[in-house]
Amino acid sequence: MTSFDIPAPDAAAHAAALERLDALVKPVGALGRLEELAAWLCAASGQVPPPPIERPRVVVFAGDHGVSRLSAYPREVTAAMVRVFLAGKSGVNVLAREVGAGVRVLDIAVDDDLSDVPAEVRAWKVRRGSGSIEAEDALEPGEAARAFEVGRRVADAEVDDGADLLIPGDMGIGNTAVAAALVAAALGVPAEEVVGTGTGVDEAGRARKVAVVRAAVERAGERVSDPFELLTALGSACAAATAGFLVQGAVRGVPVLLDGVFSAAAAVVAAEIAPEAVRWWLAGHRSTEPSQAVALKALGLTPIVDLGLRLGEGSGAVQAIPTLRAARAIIADMGLLVDLA
Numbered sequence: 427m428t429s430f431d432i433p434a435p436d437a438a439a440h441a442a443a444l445e446r447l448d449a450l451v452k453p454v455g456a457l458g459r460l461e462e463l464a465a466w467l468c469a470a471s472g473q474v475p476p477p478p479i480e481r482p483r484v485v486v487f488a489g490d491h492g493v494s495r496l497s498a499y500p501r502e503v504t505a506a507m508v509r510v511f512l513a514g515k516s517g518v519n520v521l522a523r524e525v526g527a528g529v530r531v532l533d534i535a536v537d538d539d540l541s542d543v544p545a546e547v548r549a550w551k552v553r554r555g556s557g558s559i560e561a562e563d564a565l566e567p568g569e570a571a572r573a574f575e576v577g578r579r580v581a582d583a584e585v586d587d588g589a590d591l592l593i594p595g596d597m598g599i600g601n602t603a604v605a606a607a608l609v610a611a612a613l614g615v616p617a618e619e620v621v622g623t624g625t626g627v628d629e630a631g632r633a634r635k636v637a638v639v640r641a642a643v644e645r646a647g648e649r650v651s652d653p654f655e656l657l658t659a660l661g662s663a664c665a666a667a668t669a670g671f672l673v674q675g676a677v678r679g680v681p682v683l684l685d686g687v688f689s690a691a692a693a694v695v696a697a698e699i700a701p702e703a704v705r706w707w708l709a710g711h712r713s714t715e716p717s718q719a720v721a722l723k724a725l726g727l728t729p730i731v732d733l734g735l736r737l738g739e740g741s742g743a744v745q746a747i748p749t750l751r752a753a754r755a756i757i758a759d760m761g762l763l764v765d766l767a
Contacts, residue, residue: 428699430700475758483592484527487597489662491556525748527747560641561645570657572663577666577674579674590680602717603639607643608657608695646659653696686715686737690717691717708727710745711729711733713736
C-alpha cells in the first residue's frame with residue numbers, strides 16, 4: 427500500500443494556544459468547544475492566532491449507485507442535480523454563498539453522459555454508475571485506485587488555487603445505502619445499526635435497505651479487510667474519490683471538514699489507507715443517519731453543529747464554518763486578563 431507523507435499538526439502551537447486561551451478575559455474553559463477548535467486551528471496552521479479562514483472550498487463528488495432502486499427518488503435525479511449545482515441553485519450553493527465558500531461539482535460516476543455540461547465537470551469521470559452491491563462488485567478491478575487518485579488530484583488543484591479549508595460534498599441517489607455498507611463492513615457493525623431512512627423511505631423501505639446491506643457485506647466477505655477491495659466490492663467511484671480527497675488534504679496540511687454520512691463513510695476507509703490523515707479532519711455536523719455516528723465514533727471525531735440536517739452536498743459542513751471563524755476570533759481578538767489592571 428502507498429505510504430503518505432502527512433505532516434503532524436504543530437504541537438508547540440497547540441500548547442501555546444491553550445496557554446493563551448487560559449489567559450483571556452474569561453474564566454478558564456468558559457468558551458467550551460470554541461477553545462478546543464481554536465487550539466486545533468492553531469496546531470493546523472502552526473500559528474497563534476491562526477490565520478483567518480478566507481477560501482473554504484466545497485467539492486461535490488457526484489455519482490450513481492446500483493442500489494438506487496431503494497431510494498425514494500429515481501436515479502435520474504443525480505444528473506439533474508449536477509445541472510442545479512452548476513446553476514448555483516442547490517442547497518449547498520445557497521448556504522455556501524452565505525459564508526463565502528466556493529462550490530465545485532464533478533461528475534465521477536453519474537449514469538448519464540452529461541454532454542450538455544462544461545467539460546471540466548466531466549473531465550474526472552471514472553465510470554457510469556456502479557454495480558448493485560448485494561449481487562456484484564460496485565467497481566471493476568483498478569477503478570477504486572483510479573478514483574482515489576482523482577480525489578487526490580482534485581484536492582491538490584483546490585489547495586494550489588488557494589483553498590484553506592476543504593469540504594467534501596456528495597450527490598448520488600443511493601448514497602446512504604453505500605455509506606452504510608462501507609461502515610458496516612469496515613467496522614464490523616450489523617446492518618441494522620447503520621441503515622437509516624436516507625431520502626425518506628418508510629419502515630418497509632428501510633427493512634429492504636437493511637437486507638441489501640447485509641447481503642452486500644456477506645457477499646464481500648474477507649475482502650473488506652483491504653480498503654481498496656472494500657471500495658471495489660461495496661463502495662463507488664465517488665466514495666473512492668472522496669477518500670483520496672480527504673487523504674490529500676492531510677498531505678497538504680489543509681484542514682478538512684467532513685460533511686454527513688457519505689464523507690464519514692469515506693473517511694473510515696481513508697483512515698485505513700492513511701491513519702495519520704485523521705489529525706487533519708473535523709466533523710462539520712451531525713447527520714440524522716445512524717452510520718455517521720458509528721463512523722465518527724470510530725474516527726474519534728465530534729460534530730461541531732447539530733441542526734438535524736440530512737441533505738448531503740456538503741451543506742451541513744458549511745454550517746460549521748461560522749463556528750470555526752468564531753473560534754479563531756476569540757484567540758485572535760479577545761483581551762488578556764493581565765491587561766485588565
